[in-house]
Amino acid sequence: xxxxxxxxxxxxxxxxxxxxxxxxxxxxxxxxxxxxxxxxxxxxxxxxxxxxxxxxxxxxxxxxxxxxxxxxxxxxxxxxxxxxxxxxxxxxxxxxxxxxxxxxxxxxxxxxxxxxx
Numbered sequence: 001x002x003x004x005x006x007x008x009x010x011x012x013x014x015x016x017x018x019x020x021x022x023x024x025x026x027x028x029x030x031x032x033x034x035x036x037x038x039x040x041x042x043x044x045x046x047x048x049x050x051x052x053x054x055x056x057x058x059x060x061x062x063x064x065x066x067x068x069x070x071x072x073x074x075x076x077x078x079x080x081x082x083x084x085x086x087x088x089x090x091x092x093x094x095x096x097x098x099x100x101x102x103x104x105x106x107x108x109x110x111x112x113x114x115x116x117x
Contacts, residue, residue, distance in 0.1 A: 013037055014060060022060045041065040042073050046081070071109055075102050 008031045015024030026037035042061035049056050061070060082098040085091065 011037075012043060017063065022062050023064075025060060025062055041069060044073070044077050067113070071106075071113075075106055078102055 008029065010029045011027065013024075013026040013028075014022050015026075017023040025040050025043060027040055027043070028034065028037045032038075042065055043058065045058040047056045047058075048054075061073075065073075078098060079102060082094050086094040
């Protein structure tokens with residue numbers, strides 16, 4: 001195992017309404033160009049638990065996040081995690097297949113949204 005040379009922290013501050021629904025989300029990272037807490041509308045964090053051999057997740061979004069913003073965040077997050085997966089594993093199929101899947105799902109999602117109107 002490598003020796004730790006320095007540490008970095010990521011901080012989230014979640015403001016909850018009377019029903020414990022996120023009304024405000026802010027984040028800050030010690031390695032970020034932002035030195036103060038910064039507003040955001042959604043966070044998706046995946047954590048690997050080696051003891052349980054499973055992924056744990058934290059998914060939060062504010063009550064003022066639009067459906068279109070959620071669609072965009074979800075699709076972009078899937079592409080980002082696939083890029084990380086491909087870098088870590090070298091899987092040559094991951095990116096192409098995920099891009100095709102996301103395009104198909106985005107098309108179906110747009111059709112579904114239009115059908116609701």
